[in-house]
Amino acid sequence: MILPIVAYGDPVLKKVAEEIDKDYPGLQQLIADMFETMYNANGVGLAAPQIGKSIRLFIVDASPFAEDDEDGENEHLKDFKKVFINPIIEDETGEEWGFNEGCLSIPGIREEVFREEKIKISYYDENFNFFEEEYDGFAARVIQHEYDHIEGVLFTDKISPLRRRLLKRRLEEITIGDVDVNYKMRFPKK
Numbered sequence: 673m674i675l676p677i678v679a680y681g682d683p684v685l686k687k688v689a690e691e692i693d694k695d696y697p698g699l700q701q702l703i704a705d706m707f708e709t710m711y712n713a714n715g716v717g718l719a720a721p722q723i724g725k726s727i728r729l730f731i732v733d734a735s736p737f738a739e740d741d742e743d744g745e746n747e748h749l750k751d752f753k754k755v756f757i758n759p760i761i762e763d764e765t766g767e768e769w770g771f772n773e774g775c776l777s778i779p780g781i782r783e784e785v786f787r788e789e790k791i792k793i794s795y796y797d798e799n800f801n802f803f804e805e806e807y808d809g810f811a812a813r814v815i816q817h818e819y820d821h822i823e824g825v826l827f828t829d830k831i832s833p834l835r836r837r838l839l840k841r842r843l844e845e846i847t848i849g850d851v852d853v854n855y856k857m858r859f860p861k862k
């Protein structure tokens with residue numbers, strides 16, 4: 673089932689999300705619905721707060737990037753379809769690099785965001801198996817963005833005050849639903 677994606681301005685996007693356990697009601701269905709919702713919106717990541725649930729769960733699938741790739745540089749992304757439950761970013765290292773990020777909760781806006789290159793993350797998968805893994809490059813970037821969501825942080829919190837001021841009006845328009853978007857959303861002030 674495709675779920676409405678919560679738009680910028682909803683307080684759920686600003687909350688630090690809560691851990692869950694394997695008995696969380698309807699967890700497998702929720703994960704399936706989140707994948708369906710993400711694919712429908714052509715996203716590469718989706719965090720539970722974005723569908724209105726303040727829990728520490730996010731999903732990613734960057735495998736389409738591997739398929740589009742001509743020089744084979746993104747080959748390693750072909751298996752990058754994962755569920756992260758109760759993740760902890762243990763370490764972030766390397767040079768900060770800029771990338772034009774977007775977010776399904778903030779349609780139509782992209783901004784350059786600087787993040788460190790490598791991460792070490794521990795998490796549980798959908799079957800509550802524990803992992804500790806390292807990622808770099810685009811995969812790390814997607815995880816860092818989604819991880820921020822469960823910490824109540826949006827990419828617009830990580831840009832300069834000047835850029836944020838320039839975006840203020842468009843962000844307010846998103847909050848009231850005055851935005852063109854081709855997937856189902858829930859707007860806080862509509």
Ligand code: NI
Pocket residue numbers: 774775776777817821
């Ligand atoms: Ni996002």
